[in-house]
């Protein structure tokens with residue numbers, strides 16, 4: 001009996017693999033759509049160039065993989081049929097080795113390298129003039145940001161949430177207070193390292209309204225994965241209003257409970273680390289809390305900003321972000337209530 005043509009033997013696993021690969025490929029465009037943190041859903045010119053480059057790399061790599069797989073299959077089938085090998089010493093054999101082994105990889109590698117360098121050149125650097133300038137400093141494990149005016153003076157200090165006007169380039173001056181971090185908002189830009197002792201410059205531009213998540217992209221210790229930030233792109237008028245409000249000192253407590261909360265805040269260790277502009281709190285080593293209630297998240301994206309998370313954070317930050325420098329605070333129920341009420345008023 002002649003052996004069964006091996007195609008049918010290969011087929012079942014082949015079909016499975018093909019099925020899985022097909023599913024994966026079909027899922028890609030779905031996954032790429034409107035992710036809050038995805039290099040596949042670009043919202044700015046640089047991210048778009050990076051995405052196009054990645055798709056090209058993916059396409060070429062996929063074509064090479066498919067080509068090699070087909071050739072291997074072909075060789076296997078042919079070998080099983082007992083076909084004669086073409087000895088490598090022939091001219092054709094030489095072409096296979098030189099062309100497939102040297103020329104083709106070299107040409108494609110050089111082309112991809114060239115494309116990468118070109119995209120890298122265009123997407124990095126200080127960017128065009130007229131940019132909004134923001135100084136961003138990485139801390140373990142949160143982000144401090146100062147908005148600068150055209151003279152380079154700080155007009156507003158915020159933490160973990162950058163607002164930017166749609167359609168205007170934003171230049172970020174990236175620094176670090178401790179170890180190396182990396183500023184990465186994949187929908188808008190590639191990664192740029194934040195190195196202690198120097199200032200790296202990058203720029204990005206949001207083409208449409210939206211809220212995107214960024215993430216530290218350089219391992220910086222225990223809570224590295226919990227070091228996120230938001231970029232909120234809004235129409236210029238709304239952005240200006242936001243910036244003006246962030247530049248203001250904190251609102252005066254609105255009622256007796258809030259006043260009691262502020263007193264508590266000012267009498268505890270909080271003021272050693274945190275600043276609330278307009279109060280005695282002038283600490284510089286922790287997030288500025290002047291407009292805490294205007295932020296969407298707490299502790300660098302770790303928690304949504306609501307009363308429950310705020311309470312959990314203040315009572316025992318080590319539970320939420322083990323290793324953070326913020327100590328737990330002992331408070332009675334009434335004290336916590338007043339403190340929360342005060343902090344919630346910091347709009």
Ligand code: HEC
Nearest residue numbers: 141142159268269270273286287298299300324325326329
């Ligand atoms: C020893 C310094 C220190 C003290 C004291 C301290 N904190 Fe903090 N706090 C931090 C640091 C550092 C962070 C940032 C943690 C992170 O996100 O990893 C932080 C974060 C916060 C946040 C979240 C801010 C944001 O924008 O996400 C709040 C709210 C907060 N602290 C409130 C308080 C209150 C209230 C007290 C006093 C009861 C206090 N802290 C005492 C260091 C301190």
Ligand SMILES: [Cu+2]
Nearest residue numbers: 216218220224
């Ligand atoms: Cu990190």
